[in-house]
Amino acid sequence: MKTKLGLLYGGKSAEHKVSLQTAMAVIKALDLEKFEIHPIYINVEGQWIKGPQLSAPVENIKALEFSEGKQLSPLSLAPSLFQAEQQNAAPLDVIFPLLHGPNGEDGTVQGLLELLNLPYVGNGVLASAAGMDKVMMKNVFAQAGLAQVNYVAFIKSEWERAKAEAYLKVEAEIGFPCFVKPANLGSSVGISKCTNRAELEAAFVEAFQFDRKVIIEEGVVAREIEVGILGNDNPQCSVPGEIVPKTDFYDYKAKYEDGDTALIIPADILDEEYGQIKEMAIQAFKALDCSGLVRADFFLTKDGKALINEVNTMPGFTPFSMFPLLWKHTGIEYPQLIERLVSLAKERHAEKQQIKYTF
Ligand SMILES: Nc1ncnc2c1ncn2[C@@H]1O[C@H](COP(=O)(O)OP(=O)(O)O)[C@@H](O)[C@H]1O
Numbered sequence: 001m002k003t004k005l006g007l008l009y010g011g012k013s014a015e016h017k018v019s020l021q022t023a024m025a026v027i028k029a030l031d032l033e034k035f036e037i038h039p040i041y042i043n044v045e046g047q048w049i050k051g052p053q054l055s056a057p058v059e060n061i062k063a064l065e066f067s068e069g070k071q072l073s074p075l076s077l078a079p080s081l082f083q084a085e086q087q088n089a090a091p092l093d094v095i096f097p098l099l100h101g102p103n104g105e106d107g108t109v110q111g112l113l114e115l116l117n118l119p120y121v122g123n124g125v126l127a128s129a130a131g132m133d134k135v136m137m138k139n140v141f142a143q144a145g146l147a148q149v150n151y152v153a154f155i156k157s158e159w160e161r162a163k164a165e166a167y168l169k170v171e172a173e174i175g176f177p178c179f180v181k182p183a184n185l186g187s188s189v190g191i192s193k194c195t196n197r198a199e200l201e202a203a204f205v206e207a208f209q210f211d212r213k214v215i216i217e218e219g220v221v222a223r224e225i226e227v228g229i230l231g232n233d234n235p236q237c238s239v240p241g242e243i244v245p246k247t248d249f250y251d252y253k254a255k256y257e258d259g260d261t262a263l264i265i266p267a268d269i270l271d272e273e274y275g276q277i278k279e280m281a282i283q284a285f286k287a288l289d290c291s292g293l294v295r296a297d298f299f300l301t302k303d304g305k306a307l308i309n310e311v312n313t314m315p316g317f318t319p320f321s322m323f324p325l326l327w328k329h330t331g332i333e334y335p336q337l338i339e340r341l342v343s344l345a346k347e348r349h350a351e352k353q354q355i356k357y358t359f
């Protein structure tokens with residue numbers, strides 16, 4: 001029996017195009033002897049559109065941007081959205097959300113899939129939500145005793161009520177240089193590096209355009225090392241990779257426009273540095289109750305100390321993205337990586353079916 005795999009991609013997000021590229025690559029990598037492919041496209045307006053079952057790879061992302069077909073609101077029609085096309089069809093076996101950022105990587109879509117009791121790839125509601133919110137994530141890491149940069153956070157109304165106090169608090173507890181970030185975004189959107197009060201003030205204004213919560217972190221001079229984690233209860237760690245941005249920091253432009261940020265895999269770091277990072281990454285995975293996959297990102301200081309920066313619960317997943325490349329170098333090629341993620345999704349779902357809901 002083939003696995004009926006629902007691919008959920010697009011999304012009302014800055015990473016819409018990236019998600020389409022990812023979907024195209026995943027479709028190409030899937031073995032059609034093993035999988036039925038059922039595309040579900042979320043357009044930029046946020047409408048969910050079910051496309052026809054695919055029986056061959058697509059050559060162009062345009063072929064995945066459906067405009068007609070079943071236009072269904074996920075709330076009223078979620079069950080039929082996740083069914084195969086045929087009459088009296090069974091629901092899809094596994095859903096693979098290839099979505100990044102808010103409304104995709106933050107637990108909202110995961111919540112819908114939980115309600116429908118459908119197996120899905122990747123992290124659950126809690127890990128996705130906590131991983132999206134940099135303040136929550138860092139609070140969890142602090143509780144787990146993981147080394148990280150100092151940080152403070154403000155909500156918008158707090159800052160509006162007492163701006164001068166907010167700046168003084170940052171200067172006293174964090175100092176310069178510091179990084180000001182919206183709590184709930186990715187892709188470096190709304191992030192500024194500040195070296196003085198004037199820049200700090202501008203950075204608050206900028207970051208609060210994107211979120212009602214902002215985090216300010218101590219800026220460190222460090223290498224940026226990333227590892228991939230794969231698994232459920234017994235997660236495995238990939239070889240390390242290093243990102244070397246050409247810009248001052250790994251900003252939006254460096255990530256998506258220039259494309260000349262170097263990815264070095266495996267990263268040239270010492271065994272004990274890798275040991276530290278691997279242990280911390282697995283601890284972070286467990287602390288956030290992750291499942292399936294994460295990419296864990298670290299700062300590695302000159303004196304060989306690893307600080308965790310963040311985990312990404314749905315890391316970039318094109319064949320040229322860091323996470324798949326890390327696993328390729330660890331010995332798992334892209335098609336096998338996808339199959340492994342699908343079986344991890346089934347495994348976690350099956351385990352959940354054992355839970356008693358009455359007593
Ligand atoms: N505290 C920090 N010290 C030094 N550089 C930082 C710091 N925080 C972020 N950066 C730089 O900004 C980039 C984006 O920040 P990050 O927190 O990873 O946001 P995103 O979730 O958008 O990827 C990092 O990859 C790094 O280059």
Ligand SMILES: [Mg+2]
Binds near residue numbers: 297310
């Ligand atoms: Mg990052």
